[in-house]
Amino acid sequence: EAGVTQSPTHLIKTRGQQATLRCSPISGHTSVYWYQQALGLGLQFLLWYDEGEERNRGNFPPRFSGRQFPNYSSELNVNALELEDSALYLCASSLALLAGGPDTQYFGPGTRLTVL
Amino acid sequence: SQQGEEDPQALSIQEGENATMNCSYKTSINNLQWYRQNSGRGLVHLILIRSNEREKHSGRLRVTLDTSKKSSSLLITASRAADTASYFCATDHTGNQFYFGTGTSLTVIP
Numbered sequence: 001e002a003g004v005t006q007s008p009t010h011l012i013k014t015r016g017q018q019a020t021l022r023c024s025p026i027s028g029h030t031s032v033y034w035y036q037q038a039l040g041l042g043l044q045f046l047l048w049y050d051e052g053e054e055r056n057r058g059n060f061p062p063r064f065s066g067r068q069f070p071n072y073s074s075e076l077n078v079n080a081l082e083l084e085d086s087a088l089y090l091c092a093s094s095l096a097l098l099a100g101g102p103d104t105q106y107f108g109p110g111t112r113l114t115v116l
Numbered sequence: 117s118q119q120g121e122e123d124p125q126a127l128s129i130q131e132g133e134n135a136t137m138n139c140s141y142k143t144s145i146n147n148l149q150w151y152r153q154n155s156g157r158g159l160v161h162l163i164l165i166r167s168n169e170r171e172k173h174s175g176r177l178r179v180t181l182d183t184s185k186k187s188s189s190l191l192i193t194a195s196r197a198a199d200t201a202s203y204f205c206a207t208d209h210t211g212n213q214f215y216f217g218t219g220t221s222l223t224v225i226p
Contacts (some may be wrong), residue, residue, distance in 0.1 A: 004158075035216070042204065043159075043216035090158060104149065105206075105214065107159040 002027070004108035006091050012114045013081050021076040021111045025093030032074040033054075033094070033105060034066060038087040046089075049074055078113070086115045120148075120205040120217040128223040135192040137220040139158045140204030141187075145210045148181060151189050155218070162190075162203075198226045 005024045013019050025032050034046040045058040049068035063079040070080075072093075078085055089112075092105035123138045139148065147166045151159040165172045165181045165188065172179050178191040192199055202219040209215065 006158075033214075040218075042218035043206075045214065045216075092159075104161050105159060105162055107151070109158040 004091055004093050004106055006089075006108040006111050008111060009109070010112050010114070012116065013085060014116050015081055017081050019078045019081055019085075021078075021089050021091075021112055021113070022073065023076070023091030023093075023108060024073045025091075026106055029093035029095055029106070030072055031094045032068055033092040034074070034076045035090045035092065036060075036083070036087045037090060039112075043090065047071065047076065081115045083115050086113060088112050120207045120215060122203070122205055122217040122220040124220060125218070125219040126223070128225065129195055131195060131197055131224055131226050133195055135195050135199070135222055135224070137190050137203055139188045139207075139217060141192070141205075141215075142186065143209055144183070144186075148188050148208070149206045149214070150177075150179060150188075151204045151206060151216075153204065154181045155201075159204065164185070192222075195222075195224045197224050199222045 007022045009017045031050040033048050035043040036046055037043045046060055047066050048056040052068050066076040068074045090107050090110045092107045094105045120139045120141045129135050145167050147164055150162040152162055153159045163174050163177055163179050164181045165179050176193045181188045200223050202221050204216050204219045206214040206216045
């Protein structure tokens with residue numbers, strides 16, 4: 001069974017540009033989560049999508065946005081890039097929300113975004 | 117912040133020794149999970165322990181949970197060089213959002 005895949009592996013942009021990161025969940029998973037891991041910091045929750053809808057978002061400005069497609073893949077868009085957006089962006093997927101909490105999240109390899 | 121906090125920040129041991137790392141959190145949880153991350157790559161899920169469980173085992177891993185102290189520990193027995201990685205605990209408080217700490221960096225010296 002294929003795991004969570006993310007593309008691209010690396011992305012280099014300049015300040016002010018837009019970045020688009022993509023994620024394909026494990027087959028059968030309907031929930032997709034995005035996290036940012038900046039250097040020296042823990043993972044910060046960004047966004048959660050389930051069944052095509054945004055269910056929750058972390059403490060990030062509106063220039064961080066995304067969407068989930070009918071096939072449950074997802075895009076993360078970062079507009080007006082700033083230097084501090086440089087980080088590893090991790091996508092995770094899980095089965096549908098279950099009573100008592102979501103199932104285990106399975107992570108992709110990440111996209112390393114560098115903003116120059 | 118609801119983020120878990122791992123302790124210690126860094127740990128260096130000899131191959132064959134046991135490694136213990138701890139995680140503390142502030143508010144009640146549904147479950148707690150431990151993940152491993154190698155060299156800035158994606159996370160690998162290790163083990164999940166629910167709030168009504170006290171201990172779980174998986175191979176050389178042993179996780180305990182003390183909800184009264186709001187803490188968990190991860191024990192890796194008979195460590196190997198390949199166990200060198202960062203280890204994170206993630207707490208699920210609301211059923212839809214995980215909070216990660218900054219991790220424990222484990223180095224196993226051959």
